[in-house]
Amino acid sequence: xxxxxxxxxxxxxxxxxxxxxxxxxxxxxxxxxxxxxxxxxxxxxxxxxxxxxxxxxxxxxxxxxxxxxxxxxxxxxxxxxxxxxxxxxxxxxxxxxxxxxxxxxxxxxxxxxxxxxxxxxxxxxxxxxxx
Amino acid sequence: xxxxxxxxxxxxxxxxxxxxxxxxxxxxxxxxxxxxxxxxxxxxxxxxxxxxxxxxxxxxxxxxxxxxxxxxxxxxxxxxxxxxxxxxxxxxxxxxxxxxxxxxxxxxxxxxxxxxxxxxxxxxxxxxxxxxxxxxxxxxxxxxxxxxxxxxxxxxxxxxxxxxxxxxxxxxxxxxxxxxxxxxxxxxxxxxxxxxxxxxxxxxxxxxxxxxxxxxxxxxxxxxxxxxxxxxxxxxxxxxxxxxxxxxxxxxxxxxxxxxxxxxxxxxxxxxxxxxxxxxxxxxxxxxxxxxxxxxxxxxxxxxxxxxxxxxxxxxxxxxxxxxxxxxxxxxxxxxxxxxxxxxxxxxxxxxxxxxxxxxxxxxxxxxxxxxxxxxxxxxxxxxxxxxxxxxxxxxxxxxxxxxxxx
Numbered sequence: 001x002x003x004x005x006x007x008x009x010x011x012x013x014x015x016x017x018x019x020x021x022x023x024x025x026x027x028x029x030x031x032x033x034x035x036x037x038x039x040x041x042x043x044x045x046x047x048x049x050x051x052x053x054x055x056x057x058x059x060x061x062x063x064x065x066x067x068x069x070x071x072x073x074x075x076x077x078x079x080x081x082x083x084x085x086x087x088x089x090x091x092x093x094x095x096x097x098x099x100x101x102x103x104x105x106x107x108x109x110x111x112x113x114x115x116x117x118x119x120x121x122x123x124x125x126x127x128x129x130x131x
Numbered sequence: 132x133x134x135x136x137x138x139x140x141x142x143x144x145x146x147x148x149x150x151x152x153x154x155x156x157x158x159x160x161x162x163x164x165x166x167x168x169x170x171x172x173x174x175x176x177x178x179x180x181x182x183x184x185x186x187x188x189x190x191x192x193x194x195x196x197x198x199x200x201x202x203x204x205x206x207x208x209x210x211x212x213x214x215x216x217x218x219x220x221x222x223x224x225x226x227x228x229x230x231x232x233x234x235x236x237x238x239x240x241x242x243x244x245x246x247x248x249x250x251x252x253x254x255x256x257x258x259x260x261x262x263x264x265x266x267x268x269x270x271x272x273x274x275x276x277x278x279x280x281x282x283x284x285x286x287x288x289x290x291x292x293x294x295x296x297x298x299x300x301x302x303x304x305x306x307x308x309x310x311x312x313x314x315x316x317x318x319x320x321x322x323x324x325x326x327x328x329x330x331x332x333x334x335x336x337x338x339x340x341x342x343x344x345x346x347x348x349x350x351x352x353x354x355x356x357x358x359x360x361x362x363x364x365x366x367x368x369x370x371x372x373x374x375x376x377x378x379x380x381x382x383x384x385x386x387x388x389x390x391x392x393x394x395x396x397x398x399x400x401x402x403x404x405x406x407x408x409x410x411x412x413x414x415x416x417x418x419x420x421x422x423x424x425x426x427x428x429x430x431x432x433x434x435x436x437x438x439x440x441x442x443x444x445x446x447x448x449x450x451x452x453x454x455x456x457x458x459x460x461x462x463x464x465x466x467x468x469x470x471x472x473x474x475x476x477x478x479x480x481x482x483x484x485x486x487x488x489x490x491x492x493x494x495x496x497x498x499x500x501x502x503x504x505x506x507x508x509x510x511x512x513x514x515x516x517x518x519x520x521x522x523x524x525x526x527x528x529x530x531x532x533x534x535x536x537x538x
Contacts, residue, residue, distance in 0.1 A: 004358070007365070009358070009362075011237045011298055012235075012298070013237075013349045013351070014236070015346045016343065017344040025344070038346075
């Protein structure tokens, strides 16, 4: 954002989310939205994360729980199918893992530096509830 | 407009509160969020009654405090509604934090302030402590001296505040009880005249414009805050008074009632002048006329617009005066008095170098009598005759005990 002078911005402590007019924004995928430079969509907060979620689509039932519970809209879902995680905005809170109902879970938390391929290969087995 | 119109007589007997409530009905306010406090309660109560009786299409939001009242107004205004409320004194003080939000967010909210003293000691009567408390808040402040003016200035306030070149909130002040509860004849506008004068609300960056989403109330730090405040100050200093004058001109064309940014009475040839606000202006006018029968050329200057402070108009009004008294109806608490300081600041670099003295009066509703003003004008004339201020620069009028004077 430019460092404009006092006479070079719109009055009021307000910011626009999008450049220009928007129509049917709710049905427009995020990647197709004309976000303004003021919108936090263009800012990466990935470095806030200590642990990251990894998504294993083999067990996912597309229940959308993770999508609806994510506080940062970082679950990418299209046509009610879970696609993956927006790693620019995910802060690693782990709520998606907490709410995932499958057994084994389709989302698990791993250290930020963990290798996705390796973790998917070593995914836990179904918990049979044995004590 | 899908609401019932009200037929008013040309002249109605209204007190200042009811006059303000009628103005709020006639401009069809969308949202009033309010909390009651003496002496302003009848304003929002009046609006609520009009709403309940089907004379307004709007929302009345009952809240738990004045802080919440103004917060509700801010939300409704940011959403894109025509918004107003009323308060006094302690309630006004509780609103202060949100007053700065409203002005910084450039929301054209109208706040009727029925001036009342600030505790302690607790006091419900009129002085200008709350009005003075608001003077750095970035709001426009208009001052009414009578119920008629409380009615008229509400229309001016909406017209100016909502102008897209201004977009600043505006207070309409009237004196607690002296104006708010004193019924006088008020010349009315018809509902169509009143609404036509103010016009439809024209939203700007409203949150309910879903095609242009905005975030209101953003945070800025040292990189942006200064520019926002500078812009607001610039607009107060350069844009507001011309718009106020234009609104006064249009209002005069509509009603025949003429208002000025600074009201001057008998000032054309005045040697001695009193400058004050509120109901005291009317008392001073009467005394000034009587002083003239005794050979003292007395005049009165009343501030109609307190913020932005009308430097040029005051210079013009006071240019011929030889001795001037400022009347501050608020305890200066360790300073010469706001009006004294501001008039001094206004006149210091002018040619006139009039003799300036300050008076503190009327705290907590203490009367300012005609005799007080006779004595005051007599002192000013003595200053003129002596060619210097013969009294201390700050004196107290009407307080019991040994004479109190400083500076």
